[in-house]
Amino acid sequence: MRAGWAGSSLFRAIALMVLAVLAAPAAAEMQTQVYGQWHTDISNGLFDAFTVKAESRFGLLCSKKCLYYLMRNKPCKEGARYSAIVNTPVDARVVTLTCYRDDRVYVFRFDADLGPILAGGDLGVALALDGQFDVATFSLTGVIDATRAIVAAQRTLESTPPPASAPPPVPPAASADPQVQRFGQWVSEATSDAWYAYTDAPSGASFGYTCRAGCNFYVHPRSPCMVGGAYDLVVSNQAERFRIRATCLTAGDWRYFDIGNDPGTGRGSTISISLLAVGEETPETFSLEGAKEAIPSARRQWMQSLASGHPLPAKELKLPPPPITDAPPVVTH
Amino acid sequence: MLPLIAFVAMAVTTGGPASEQTQSFGKWHTHIVLNGASMQSGSAYTEDGPGTGFGVACGRVCTFYLVSPIPCVDGTEYKALAANRTETGEIRLRCMHLDVGDGLIPQDGALIEELLTGDTISFAFPLRDGQFNISSFSLNGAKQALAAVVGRWKQEGGTVHAPDDGSKAADPGLNDTTL
Numbered sequence: 066m067r068a069g070w071a072g073s074s075l076f077r078a079i080a081l082m083v084l085a086v087l088a089a090p091a092a093a094e095m096q097t098q099v100y101g102q103w104h105t106d107i108s109n110g111l112f113d114a115f116t117v118k119a120e121s122r123f124g125l126l127c128s129k130k131c132l133y134y135l136m137r138n139k140p141c142k143e144g145a146r147y148s149a150i151v152n153t154p155v156d157a158r159v160v161t162l163t164c165y166r167d168d169r170v171y172v173f174r175f176d177a178d179l180g181p182i183l184a185g186g187d188l189g190v191a192l193a194l195d196g197q198f199d200v201a202t203f204s205l206t207g208v209i210d211a212t213r214a215i216v217a218a219q220r221t222l223e224s225t226p227p228p229a230s231a232p233p234p235v236p237p238a239a240s241a242d243p244q245v246q247r248f249g250q251w252v253s254e255a256t257s258d259a260w261y262a263y264t265d266a267p268s269g270a271s272f273g274y275t276c277r278a279g280c281n282f283y284v285h286p287r288s289p290c291m292v293g294g295a296y297d298l299v300v301s302n303q304a305e306r307f308r309i310r311a312t313c314l315t316a317g318d319w320r321y322f323d324i325g326n327d328p329g330t331g332r333g334s335t336i337s338i339s340l341l342a343v344g345e346e347t348p349e350t351f352s353l354e355g356a357k358e359a360i361p362s363a364r365r366q367w368m369q370s371l372a373s374g375h376p377l378p379a380k381e382l383k384l385p386p387p388p389i390t391d392a393p394p395v396v397t398h
Numbered sequence: 399m400l401p402l403i404a405f406v407a408m409a410v411t412t413g414g415p416a417s418e419q420t421q422s423f424g425k426w427h428t429h430i431v432l433n434g435a436s437m438q439s440g441s442a443y444t445e446d447g448p449g450t451g452f453g454v455a456c457g458r459v460c461t462f463y464l465v466s467p468i469p470c471v472d473g474t475e476y477k478a479l480a481a482n483r484t485e486t487g488e489i490r491l492r493c494m495h496l497d498v499g500d501g502l503i504p505q506d507g508a509l510i511e512e513l514l515t516g517d518t519i520s521f522a523f524p525l526r527d528g529q530f531n532i533s534s535f536s537l538n539g540a541k542q543a544l545a546a547v548v549g550r551w552k553q554e555g556g557t558v559h560a561p562d563d564g565s566k567a568a569d570p571g572l573n574d575t576t577l
Binding site: 188196197 | 477478479481482483484486487488516517518520522524525526527528529530532534
């Protein structure tokens with residue numbers, strides 16, 4: 066049942082792909098099977114054997130390497146390591162898990178091969194979170210067949226040579242540059258070390274999504290901001306209006322705010338973001354036409370890059386906004 | 399009726415009690431048995447519901463103890479995860495049968511001491527079939543209660559260490575690590 070055990074960098078890449086699997090459970094090319102209480106999904110080069118209980122999920126995910134993961138609706142800190150004790154009828158083991166976060170989904174990656182203790186009965190995980198134990202239990206009925214199935218499928222794929230006459234890659238429809246794709250009012254763009262999806266307002270402000278060490282949303286305001294200064298941003302989408310506290314960051318002569326999670330790109334046709342400065346609210350409205358395609362495109366390219374061994378930045382960096390040629394002049398206070 | 403943890407203290411003492419002193423510090427309590435002016439045995443403990451306690455028992459030796467309503471196999475060593483708000487650690491505990499119930503003795507008292515900061519200490523004990531027994535103990539008053547018992551015990555010449563009575567089970571199997 067044990068496949069090749071992954072090194073730390075590949076672990077991260079694969080763990081990030083867990084998020085993609087979770088975010089797109091109905092992928093078109095997905096092959097699924099059921100083994101007792103376990104399921105297998107094979108799609109897009111990912112081999113996933115998992116079981117679900119309530120809103121939690123535990124499984125083994127393989128690409129070139131394999132890892133065990135736990136999806137739990139419990140907030141954790143991206144990149145932080147947590148201790149847990151895993152309990153099965155075979156043995157109990159203390160393990161370390163690393164948190165990965167994507168929007169509101171939290172995934173814990175096990176830093177250990179649990180294969181030798183997975184057999185029959187139930188598995189319990191007691192995860193130490195802020196001094197309390199969060200306990201999740203899962204059935205192991207079918208685990209051996211399900212994990213064997215994905216490992217066998219993975220090995221079959223690895224041993225299958227590529228077709229002799231593979232179709233040529235399809236260039237992006239709206240651009241001759243394969244690194245840039247247009248989706249409505251949005252652009253998905255890749256540079257040597259970062260991936261972007263963004264839209265520009267006529268004023269020169271922009272709003273988008275960037276991936277490098279991780280992914281986050283950002284806004285480049287028309288109004289100037291003082292680097293390092295904390296500002297209030299008011300976000301309005303079709304469903305809600307809320308305030309975000311964010312710090313003005315810089316990339317070259319650019320000023321931007323990292324606004325973290327999705328502020329509501331799936332809600333309505335526009336989103337407005339106002340920078341509150343000296344009591345004045347200056348709203349910028351951004352079109353969301355094409356956002357639903359551009360953002361996953363950027364994220365997908367980023368994940369593919371990670372999976373193919375793209376080196377991650379040495380440390381978590383604040384992401385620069387996408388390069389634009391008509392950026393307004395920036396005035397610092 | 400004395401709490402179970404106090405009986406544990408008496409189980410590791412020598413001689414018969416002459417008089418007793420009890421005190422409370424926040425959520426913690428102390429129970430000291432005197433032989434004349436000397437401390438014969440003592441315990442500092444807290445409880446998390448009926449039959450569940452955690453503390454230090456001092457007699458012939460001085461050691462941390464956990465008591466649990468879940469039976470364990472005498473002499474067998476179990477593993478568990480202990481945590482406070484900022485730290486965690488794997489601990490091994492040896493089961494000791496007493497007339498009044500089962501006690502679990504952490505084999506690494508230094509790790510437990512490290513976790514006695516903050517407001518609570520919690521333990522996750524694996525049970526059969528993937529289940530856990532989770533116990534959480536307040537540390538409100540722990541420092542004062544431990545000082546009252548362990549401090550006095552040290553003053554009177556005691557040495558803090560985990561007991562090594564040779565009762566460790568020989569080569570416990572995999573299944574022996576769950577209660």
